[in-house]
Amino acid sequence: MGTHARIAVIGVGNxxxxxxxxxxxVAARLLERAECRDALPAGxxxxxxxGDPARLIGLWEGAGLAVVVDAAHAEPGHPGLVHRIELDAERPAQPPTTSSHGLGLGEAVELARVLGRLPGHLVVYAVEGADTSVGAGLTAAVECVVEPLAxxxxxxxxxxxxxxxxGPS
Structure with missing residues (x-):
């Protein structure tokens, strides 16, 4: 299988x-759905x-499609609001939302662009969160988007x- 046939889905977070x-x-839910009904294609x-930029780049490098799901911080925030951002290797742009991590997706995209290591097509789903304090479990507003996002x-x-x-058009 060629590298551009590979698809990488990356759930980012803590x-x-x-x-x-x-x-x-969302990554866990995708794996559960795939187990139940063989939903994810080979590759x-x-x-x-x-969220480490070097790890992100390593995970999506050589993929024809990479889909990244991450929490985002926005002011004013709308917890549970999902932003879909599309980037092509030929036309990279920095995502407009801010990751909830110190170094985030924007830095990884820019570094991958400079190094020539962007996937063929990158789709980012950035979910606005309500609470990133220490503790386990998603807030209700964010939990509600996990299934539809998967x-x-x-x-x-x-x-x-x-x-x-x-094929190419």
């Missing part, structure tokens, strides 16, 4: 900082990451596979 764990929760890797990621993969099967 499960011990409340809503910062949303990316991990799809679901991974988790703490379904959106599956749809993203299906669209990518269909577009790839049709």
């Amino acid at each position: 499960e011990f900082r409340r809503d910062d764990g949303v990316g991990l929760a 799809t890797v679901v991974a988790t990451c703490d 379904a959106s990621v599956e749809d993203e993969i299906i669209r990518h596979r269909a577009a790839t099967a049709m």
Whole structure:
């Protein structure tokens, strides 16, 4: 299988900082859904990451599609609001939301762009959180988006596979 056939789904976060764990929760839900009904196609890797830019780049490098799910901080915030940001290797742009981590996705994207290590297509789902204090468990507003977001990621993969099967336009 060529590297561009590979799909990387990366849940970013820290499960011990409340809503910062949303990316991990979505990754776990995707794996549960795949187990129940074989939902993820061959070549799809679901991974988790703490947000370190070098680890993110390593996880998405060589992928035709990378889907990243992360918590975001926004002022004023709307807990549970999901932002979808699309970046192509040919037209990179820094995501407009701020990660809940010190160094975040924007830095990883910029570093990968400079190094020529962006995936073919990058889709970021940034979920606005309400609480990133120390503790386990998502707030209700963020917990409510985990299932629909897992379904959106599956749809993203299906669209990518269909577009790839049709070949370049």
